[in-house]
Amino acid sequence: MSTTTHIGLVLLLLGLALWITVARNSFAAVAGFIAYGLLLTLAWLALSAIDVALTEAAIGAGLTGALLIGAASRLRDVEASAWAERPGATTRALAALISTVAAAGVAVCILKLPDPGPTLAPEAARHLAATGVGNPITAVLMSFRAMDTLLEATVLLIGLIGVWSLAPDRVWGGRPGLTPKTDPNGALAYLARVLPPIGIVIGIYIFWVGADHPGGKFQGSTVLAAMGLLVMMSGLRDVPAVRSRWLRAALIAGPATFIAVGAAGAFTSGAFLAYPEDFAKPFIVVIEAALLPSLAVTLVLLLSGPPRRPEPFP
Amino acid sequence: MTATTLFGLCAAALVGLGLYGLIVNPQPLRKILSFNLMGNGIFLVAAVIARRGAAAGMGGDPVPQALLITAIVVAFAASALAVALMLRLFEETGACSLSTKSDPASAPAPAEGGEA
Numbered sequence A: 001m002s003t004t005t006h007i008g009l010v011l012l013l014l015g016l017a018l019w020i021t022v023a024r025n026s027f028a029a030v031a032g033f034i035a036y037g038l039l040l041t042l043a044w045l046a047l048s049a050i051d052v053a054l055t056e057a058a059i060g061a062g063l064t065g066a067l068l069i070g071a072a073s074r075l076r077d078v079e080a081s082a083w084a085e086r087p088g089a090t091t092r093a094l095a096a097l098i099s100t101v102a103a104a105g106v107a108v109c110i111l112k113l114p115d116p117g118p119t120l121a122p123e124a125a126r127h128l129a130a131t132g133v134g135n136p137i138t139a140v141l142m143s144f145r146a147m148d149t150l151l152e153a154t155v156l157l158i159g160l161i162g163v164w165s166l167a168p169d170r171v172w173g174g175r176p177g178l179t180p181k182t183d184p185n186g187a188l189a190y191l192a193r194v195l196p197p198i199g200i201v202i203g204i205y206i207f208w209v210g211a212d213h214p215g216g217k218f219q220g221s222t223v224l225a226a227m228g229l230l231v232m233m234s235g236l237r238d239v240p241a242v243r244s245r246w247l248r249a250a251l252i253a254g255p256a257t258f259i260a261v262g263a264a265g266a267f268t269s270g271a272f273l274a275y276p277e278d279f280a281k282p283f284i285v286v287i288e289a290a291l292l293p294s295l296a297v298t299l300v301l302l303l304s305g306p307p308r309r310p311e312p313f314p
Numbered sequence B: 001m002t003a004t005t006l007f008g009l010c011a012a013a014l015v016g017l018g019l020y021g022l023i024v025n026p027q028p029l030r031k032i033l034s035f036n037l038m039g040n041g042i043f044l045v046a047a048v049i050a051r052r053g054a055a056a057g058m059g060g061d062p063v064p065q066a067l068l069i070t071a072i073v074v075a076f077a078a079s080a081l082a083v084a085l086m087l088r089l090f091e092e093t094g095a096c097s098l099s100t101k102s103d104p105a106s107a108p109a110p111a112e113g114g115e116a
Helices: A005-024 A027-046 A052-074 A078-083 A089-111 A121-131 A136-144 A146-164 A187-209 A217-234 A245-268 A280-304 B003-024 B027-054 B061-094
Strands: A307-308
Touching: A005 A027, A005 B003, A005 B027, A027 A052, A027 A078, A027 B003, A027 B027, A052 A136, A052 A187, A052 A280, A052 B027, A052 B061, A089 B003, A089 B027, A121 A136, A121 A217, A121 A280, A121 A307, A121 B061, A136 A146, A146 A245, A146 A280, A146 B061, A187 A217, A187 A245, A217 A280, A245 A280, A280 B061, B003 B027, B027 B061
Parallel strands: none
Antiparallel strands: none
16 A cells, blocks of 8 residues: 555544544444444554454454444434533643643654664564464464463453343343344345355354464454344344353353463473474464353344343253 | 654654643543543654664554454443443433532433432
8 A cells, every 4th residue: 555545544544533522423423333343454454464454354354333323323312412511621632732742652662663663573483383373363363472372362252241230130141132023035144054154164264264374263253243133133143142041152162271281281282372492383283272152142242232132941 | 854753753742732632621522532532643653763664664663553353342432431431321310421520510410319
């Protein structure tokens, strides 16, 4: 991309960010946020971060956008009246001053970055062969910094427990969301029958190709989650009750496998999350394959929110 | 101006805009949006640092890039939790306000103990 494209991209990003901040209508601000997320994907591409661009398009713009649109449509009636609680001119001026100072601080740091920038890329390239994967980012996620990825998978689970714990007592263990309305001949139901087979293949492909090319389990699981959400929104299948045993097993299978392989490493290779030499790739594949469905189910449930419908005991 | 400086300054502006929105906008939904803007600014700083570390035939330093992927996923989980909290507040009070002033005109709370 040329410099002109970059400047245009930055101007569009900042324009949309301004719109998100000052727009009166919250629904319009959320719509702006989705467009902004997709443009941000281009910014990651301009910075040669293709794996990050995929994640941003799938999770940052896609899932976060869906989450916020859902919330904005439920709050549509009360959002307008809350505008009256806007702070006065003095507070706004003070906020503008603080924000400008913060932005200037970040800008100074950016301009004062050392040149050439410090990098771990040669280090990663040197040890890439030992991991058996060809994509350096997958090597970092699954081998060099596997602890971060384990903690991340755990954070998602804890986030889900936090969301579930917001359920009122009488619906605990029930199903998230409202009873879906089904129109078996509608366009949504048609798409929900046609798209998932294609989406599942694409999701698994993105996951599998992530070993050597941009892609991976997070991006793949988001595509799988989107397919699941499509089926549930169309009403062809209901969201499972959070009490369900198989659902809980599916949620913890990925992180549990990760911890088990990590603990095995403590005995075979002398360190937690270390892989035995020459067998790194199979272990990474086992962990990633176990994480893929768990992450997809976690993402679907995070988006579905806390239980809202009581589920009778069987 | 190089691409990294340009996007770095964009990141600084995003952090500023997000912080302003977080302070000024009264609605929780808008605060979540602003918080995401601020987060994106930080992510962009990390991406700029990754790009400046391009070496060994890679377009950028893979370590910050991998951390960015982690960060985007965790930011989604945090947003989902924040939205769930906000919707529960809405279900409990029928309003979506963080105001502590008990002004019956702007915050119609159905479960206030004053009646009957």
